[in-house]
Amino acid sequence: MTTKRLGPHPRNTEAVIHEETIYFPVITAKDFSPSVTKQTRQVLQQIQERLTACGTDKYRILSATVIVSDQRFFDEMNGVWDNWVPWHDPPVCTFLVAKLAPEGRKVGIQLTVAQ
Template sequence: MSKIERLRQGERMSQIVIHGDTVYLAGQTATDPVPSVAEQTRQILAKIDTYLTEAGTDKSKILSANIWLTDVATFEEMNAVWDAWVAKGNTPARATVGSPLARPKNLVEIAVIAAR
């Protein structure tokens, strides 16, 4: 049976969970939720890069991504940042939906699962 590692663990959740060769990241939001979907997306992707590195992997090994936008009209704005960041030739399976988020200042949330 594979060991489960929990990194950046808090009372409510862990930011990173590793099981075998699979890395699960919690949904990430911007550290400084400025009123720009593009800037929030950049902040989130930088956090994802940091957490994946900490877990021993990188964005080229992302298997799937779930993205939540508070306003689907900002889909193209978010995609412009995503497209510049995502590992070319290694694009993951992805779903993007419109949904209210827990904190009104957060406009984007992204969760990924990656291989190690």
Template sequence: MSIQRFHTGPRMSQMVIHKDTVYLAGQVANDPTQDVEMQTRQILGQIDALLAEAGTDKSKLLSATIYLADIATFGAMNKAWDAWVDQANAPARATVEAKLAAPQYVVEIQVTAAK
């Protein structure tokens, strides 16, 4: 059984590939000074880059879990998401309000994709 781990630190890997499935860790914005829409755009760019590194893309997304620090920002997050997602191949998705790892982060996104 082959398992590949990428961008691994002492606590976690940013991406794990097992067989033909790509698992991404929860992604947060590199510049958390931005609002939820801009943080979402940053995160989606990071997801694109990781999926490309794995040899896949957003059209192969299987699932997404989105964590919002404030569910009232759901519409602003969706503005960025809707502009990015491949609407012909939208993944199964859940969005929940959650306290994130640090107060400057207002959104975190975790996805799983097929290769």
């Protein structure tokens, strides 16, 4: 069994690869002043970059936990998510409402992906 950690930080890593499964933390927008749509696009861009860096793509996402900081954001976030996620091969999804730190973050997405 092999485990590899990518981009370790004091409290977290950018990804953990165990065997052929990649675990990502909750990814949030770097600029959290824009709209929910813009934050969701930023998050999906970061996800795309991390998937590419790990040698995989969105078609291999096994599960996603999508978090919004206010339930009123779901429709706006889903408009972006639904256009990005492979409609014929969607992952298992959990949608949650939770506070995201720091203040101003509206969307976060956590993934488990096959390599």
